[in-house]
Amino acid sequence: MRPKDESKVLDIVGEFANVGAGNAATALGALLDIEIVNEVTSCNLLPLSKVAGWLGGAEQIVAGVYTQLCGDLRGGVLVILSGDSATTLLHHLTKEKPNLSKLTEIQVSALREIGNICLCWYLVAVSKMIDSDLIPAPPDATVDLLGAVLDLPLAHVGVKVDTVIAVHTVFKSFQKEFDGYFLLLPEEQMLDVILEKMGDGR
Amino acid sequence: MKEPELVGIAQMVVTKAPERICCMGLGSCVAVFLYDPTTKVGGVAHVLLPRAPQGTKMLTKYANTAVGKLLSEVLVKGARKEHLRAKLVGGAQMFPNLSISVSDIGKENCDEAKKALRQLGIRLAGEDIHGTRGRSATFDLETGRVSITTAFSDSRVI
Numbered sequence: 001m002r003p004k005d006e007s008k009v010l011d012i013v014g015e016f017a018n019v020g021a022g023n024a025a026t027a028l029g030a031l032l033d034i035e036i037v038n039e040v041t042s043c044n045l046l047p048l049s050k051v052a053g054w055l056g057g058a059e060q061i062v063a064g065v066y067t068q069l070c071g072d073l074r075g076g077v078l079v080i081l082s083g084d085s086a087t088t089l090l091h092h093l094t095k096e097k098p099n100l101s102k103l104t105e106i107q108v109s110a111l112r113e114i115g116n117i118c119l120c121w122y123l124v125a126v127s128k129m130i131d132s133d134l135i136p137a138p139p140d141a142t143v144d145l146l147g148a149v150l151d152l153p154l155a156h157v158g159v160k161v162d163t164v165i166a167v168h169t170v171f172k173s174f175q176k177e178f179d180g181y182f183l184l185l186p187e188e189q190m191l192d193v194i195l196e197k198m199g200d201g202r
Numbered sequence: 203m204k205e206p207e208l209v210g211i212a213q214m215v216v217t218k219a220p221e222r223i224c225c226m227g228l229g230s231c232v233a234v235f236l237y238d239p240t241t242k243v244g245g246v247a248h249v250l251l252p253r254a255p256q257g258t259k260m261l262t263k264y265a266n267t268a269v270g271k272l273l274s275e276v277l278v279k280g281a282r283k284e285h286l287r288a289k290l291v292g293g294a295q296m297f298p299n300l301s302i303s304v305s306d307i308g309k310e311n312c313d314e315a316k317k318a319l320r321q322l323g324i325r326l327a328g329e330d331i332h333g334t335r336g337r338s339a340t341f342d343l344e345t346g347r348v349s350i351t352t353a354f355s356d357s358r359v360i
Contacts, residue, residue, distance in 0.1 A: 048250060048263070049210025058227030059338060061353050066297055101354030112299075140297035144353045147227015148336020152296050154211060155230055155250050155307050162212065162260050 006045060012198050013167055013184075013191070014043035016126055021169035021182045023125035024079075024118040028171070031117065032092055034178065039170040047163050048154055055080075055168065055183070058147025061100070062086075065115020066153055069123075071135035073190040076153035077122060079115045081180035086143060088178050089114065100143045111141040122182060130197040157185045165191060206340050209233075209248045212263035216245030216275040219343040226338045228292035230308035232265060232331070233339050234315050235289040236272055236324065237346045238281035244343050245279075247272045252310035265314035273322055287327035288319050289348050289360055291339040298334055308332065328360035 018041040029036035044054060052058035063086035065079045081089065083100055090098040093110050103111070116139050127134040142149060157164050164185055172179035186194065206222035209215045211231060215223050219242035225233040228248075237244035247268035254264035261267040277283060293308035295301065312331045319326055328348070330337065335352045342349070351357040 047210075047212070049213045049248075051211075052227060053210070066300070068300065137300065140299035142296055142334070144229070144296065145227035145336040145338065147338075148229030148294065148296055148353075150227075151211075151229030151231045151250070151336075152300075152307060158212075158250050158263070162263070 009195060010043040010045065010165070012195055013165060013186070014041045016129060016194050016198055017041050017043065017167040017169060017182070017184050019129060020122035020126040020184070021171065024122040024182055025171045027121040028114070028118050031114065032089065032178070034173045034175045036171050036173050036178070039172070041167060041169040043165065043167040045163055045165050048158050051154060051164065051166055052147045052150055054166065055146060058145060060146045061143065062146045062149060063111060063141065063143045064149035065112060065119065065139050065141040066149070067115070067119050067136040067139035068156060069134050069190070070137045071133055073132055073134055073193060075184065075186040075190045076156055077119050077136070078153060078183040079118050079180060080146070080149070080183060083143070085178045085180050086111065088176060103143060108141055112139055115139045115141055118182070130193050132193055153185055157187055160188060209246055211248055211250050212260055214245060214247040214262040214268065214272055214275065216272070216279050217343060218243045218279065221343050222340055223343070224338065224340040225291070228337045228339060229294055229296040230292070230311060232290055232292040232308070232311040232315055234265070234269055234272060235291070235341050235348055236276050236281070236286050237289070237343070238276065238285040239346050240282065240285050241280050242343055243276055243279045243281040244341065244346065245272050245276050246341055249311055249315065251307065252314040265311050266318050269315060269318035269322060273324070287325050289327055290315055290329040290331055291337055291348060291350055293331040294333050294335055294337070296334065296336065330358065330360055
């Protein structure tokens with residue numbers, strides 16, 4: 001079922017993630033009242049040790065919202081914002097400038113909700129493509145070192161595998177300093193369904 | 203000074219003074235450090251998960267198998283077991299609101315690492331674990347000290 005050619009697998013998963021990211025970016029833009037565009041989706045097969053490096057280094061401070069898919073098809077989805085973008089976003093939504101080192105309960109809640117909306121729109125789009133339900137757990141948000149933000153998602157996927165497929169789509173706005181990316185970490189079974197529904201067999 | 207060598211998830215590095223090694227951005231992961239101050243030989247395992255499945259080859263990915271693997275490697279490199287002491291860094295709960303659906307992997311990682319150290323008879327000399335913040339830990343093989351920084355606060359040393 002699965003094409004043997006690794007680059008082909010990555011192409012298919014990339015196309016899949018692209019559609020989700022497009023939907024999520026539109027939702028995010030509507031919330032912020034700015035136009036948000038996606039850049040090219042990139043997809044890679046990486047050992048667990050290399051994921052943070054591929055995303056620019058474990059030591060960056062980012063805002064991360066993570067949800068775990070908890071239905072039949074499992075995986076992790078994250079929205080990652082640069083520190084500056086998280087400040088812009090929270091400022092816009094709560095009308096006060098946040099201190100990222102010490103977010104208030106309402107600010108964390110706002111971040112979580114933004115992630116929730118984006119991630120759900122992401123999943124709505126991709127679940128239509130593979131004609132399967134994807135059920136997200138309520139997400140949680142934090143602002144911390146990228147490596148630390150990725151640990152739990154990688155631990156969840158890493159229970160079964162030593163190398164993960166990571167798909168990320170950068171989004172940004174031309175009107176404001178605002179950028180970040182969506183990150184999808186599908187587990188084996190989800191990957192199989194994606195490849196089956198979207199690959200050569202279609 | 204030479205940049206410290208980075209040790210990623212599920213990786214292990216064993217070396218000696220004057221090298222420095224660093225685990226960047228530890229969240230729920232735990233860095234297990236072993237050090238022999240007499241020979242200045244030591245190492246670190248950056249573990250992701252608490253318990254290994256049967257027959258795993260990735261010994262350094264799991265707390266319960268990484269400690270033994272790290273011990274045998276530092277002994278090969280010249281450390282003496284009776285001088286060895288351990289330090290633990292990491293094991294935070296980065297997304298505490300998800301705790302309803304998932305277990306606290308950070309805490310389990312710490313528990314398993316401590317259990318393995320106890321079973322192997324290695325003394326725990328210091329720790330900076332749990333909480334909800336990520337950490338970066340740099341281990342100086344010259345002094346045996348581990349300096350820890352977080353995203354927003356000052357560094358501390360164990």
